[in-house]
Amino acid sequence: MTQPRLLVVEDDPGVRETIVTCLEMEGYAVDAASSTSEAMERLGRESYPIVITDIYIDDRTGLDVLEAARKRDPACSVILMTARGTMETVMAATKGGAFDYLAKPFELDSMIDAVKRAEALHAAPQDEVETEELPETEMIGSSAPMVEIYKTLSQVAPTDATVLIEGETGTGKELVARLIHRWSPRAQQAFVPVDCASIAPTLLESELFGSLKGAFTGADRDRVGVFESAHRGTVFLDEIGEIELSFQLKLLRFLQEREVRPLGSARAKPVDVRVVAATNRDLKKMVDSGKFREDLWFRLNVVRLVLPPLRERRGDIPLLVQFFLQKYNQRYERGARLAESGLRELEEYAWPGNVRQLQHLIERLVILAPHERIDREAVRDALEAMEPRAHAVETLEDAEAEQIRKVLAATGGNKSRAAQILGIERKTLYRKLERMKL
Ligand SMILES: Nc1ncnc2c1ncn2[C@@H]1O[C@H](COP(=O)(O)OP(=O)(O)OP(=O)(O)O)[C@@H](O)[C@H]1O
Numbered sequence: 379m380t381q382p383r384l385l386v387v388e389d390d391p392g393v394r395e396t397i398v399t400c401l402e403m404e405g406y407a408v409d410a411a412s413s414t415s416e417a418m419e420r421l422g423r424e425s426y427p428i429v430i431t432d433i434y435i436d437d438r439t440g441l442d443v444l445e446a447a448r449k450r451d452p453a454c455s456v457i458l459m460t461a462r463g464t465m466e467t468v469m470a471a472t473k474g475g476a477f478d479y480l481a482k483p484f485e486l487d488s489m490i491d492a493v494k495r496a497e498a499l500h501a502a503p504q505d506e507v508e509t510e511e512l513p514e515t516e517m518i519g520s521s522a523p524m525v526e527i528y529k530t531l532s533q534v535a536p537t538d539a540t541v542l543i544e545g546e547t548g549t550g551k552e553l554v555a556r557l558i559h560r561w562s563p564r565a566q567q568a569f570v571p572v573d574c575a576s577i578a579p580t581l582l583e584s585e586l587f588g589s590l591k592g593a594f595t596g597a598d599r600d601r602v603g604v605f606e607s608a609h610r611g612t613v614f615l616d617e618i619g620e621i622e623l624s625f626q627l628k629l630l631r632f633l634q635e636r637e638v639r640p641l642g643s644a645r646a647k648p649v650d651v652r653v654v655a656a657t658n659r660d661l662k663k664m665v666d667s668g669k670f671r672e673d674l675w676f677r678l679n680v681v682r683l684v685l686p687p688l689r690e691r692r693g694d695i696p697l698l699v700q701f702f703l704q705k706y707n708q709r710y711e712r713g714a715r716l717a718e719s720g721l722r723e724l725e726e727y728a729w730p731g732n733v734r735q736l737q738h739l740i741e742r743l744v745i746l747a748p749h750e751r752i753d754r755e756a757v758r759d760a761l762e763a764m765e766p767r768a769h770a771v772e773t774l775e776d777a778e779a780e781q782i783r784k785v786l787a788a789t790g791g792n793k794s795r796a797a798q799i800l801g802i803e804r805k806t807l808y809r810k811l812e813r814m815k816l
């Protein structure tokens with residue numbers, strides 16, 4: 379394979395000569411320019427896969443060269459170098475899509491290294507994941523469990539039926555609730571989400587049913603409740619598993635009678651709302667253990683949707699990744715691309731945080747992936763950075779093992795000494811070491 383032709387832009391003749399010679403010795407064909415206008419002229423005639431440019435050259439800078447090179451060929455890797463780097467120039471270089479940034483004086487090796495990395499990038503597009511046409515939808519997933527969800531959704535959405543959505547965190551419960559509303563005859567009316575977990579139990583009743591002035595301390599005016607303000611629309615009761623038993627009864631009455639009686643009022647008003655509820659708890663289990671009223675559960679459970687965790691529909695991962703990649707590339711004006719190795723890593727991960735975690739990971743990768751290339755390494759690094767440190771929640775046993783290791787290291791492996799320091803019998807230490815497999 380012939381090596382690509384490089385362009386070097388540097389006004390200092392000595393430095394220019396050194397760089398060119400060094401690159402030629404590595405076998406590259408190199409063109410050199412000593413001014414920005416000469417560089418622009420060359421870029422106008424030819425497109426270079428790799429450009430190495432000084433920043434402070436003449437009346438224009440390497441940042442202008444960067445812009446021209448990327449305009450000519452968006453895949454061009456531009457390596458900037460300067461002896462006077464500032465946060466502003468680094469920011470501008472990053473924003474302009476620079477491949478790398480070298481502070482002068484640099485070792486020629488580090489420059490060659492940057493060129494080699496850029497070259498690898500140009501030589502390796504075949505291992506990149508092909509982008510397919512994305513379906514026109516917000517709800518991504520074509521796996522069997524998702525298609526089952528769509529089937530139920532399409533039947534239930536147009537009705538007034540109460541729906542209970544269950545699923546682990548990040549599986550898309552709120553998204554589904556919004557879609558139910560959007561596909562219902564109520565779509566033009568309000569969709570009002572209420573996070574039952576974040577509202578103090580004592581305030582939940584007035585929040586939902588409203589209250590009259592003076593109904594309780596602090597009620598300085600009449601308040602319209604959520605159910606009334608969402609009249610003809612949909613109320614989304616999120617985290618329904620968190621409401622207290624006493625309030626569960628009031629909610630049950632509402633679902634049976636469809637009337638609200640604001641706190642402090644004697645009159646009940648009929649309201650027309652559809653209720654969609656969600657929880658990441660196992661409500662049935664809560665019913666069995668007496669923490670959730672069975673009659674309320676039956677009321678909510680007219681139609682039950684259980685969203686599958688991502689690890690049970692791994693086949694949807696490639697499409698989800700592409701969906702979020704496109705979204706964040708657009709939002710952050712990036713051109714992040716996914717390598718096969720990166721996708722494989724994503725497909726194998728366990729995803730305890732489900733789609734939300736995947737979404738956040740892709741967002742992070744789009745912003746931070748080195749050279750906008752998402753490969754195995756980049757995915758691993760990002761996952762590691764996102765995961766709560768395993769030893770932040772270490773067990774007592776882990777802490778003990780760690781302490782034993784430290785003391786043993788300090789005594790040079792002398793177990794009698796170590797046992798003494800640890801304040802335990804030698805026998806006990808041996809048993810512990812056995813368990814630790816040391
Ligand atoms: N199938 C999907 N396709 C595209 N985006 C999805 C999908 N499922 C979830 N998301 C996105 O993932 C994020 C989390 O989804 P959502 O808020 O609906 O989760 P949740 O089940 O309500 O989680 P929690 O229990 O933590 O509240 C949202 O940004 C949502 O748009």
Ligand SMILES: [Mg+2]
Pocket residue numbers: 551552616
């Ligand atoms: Mg939610």
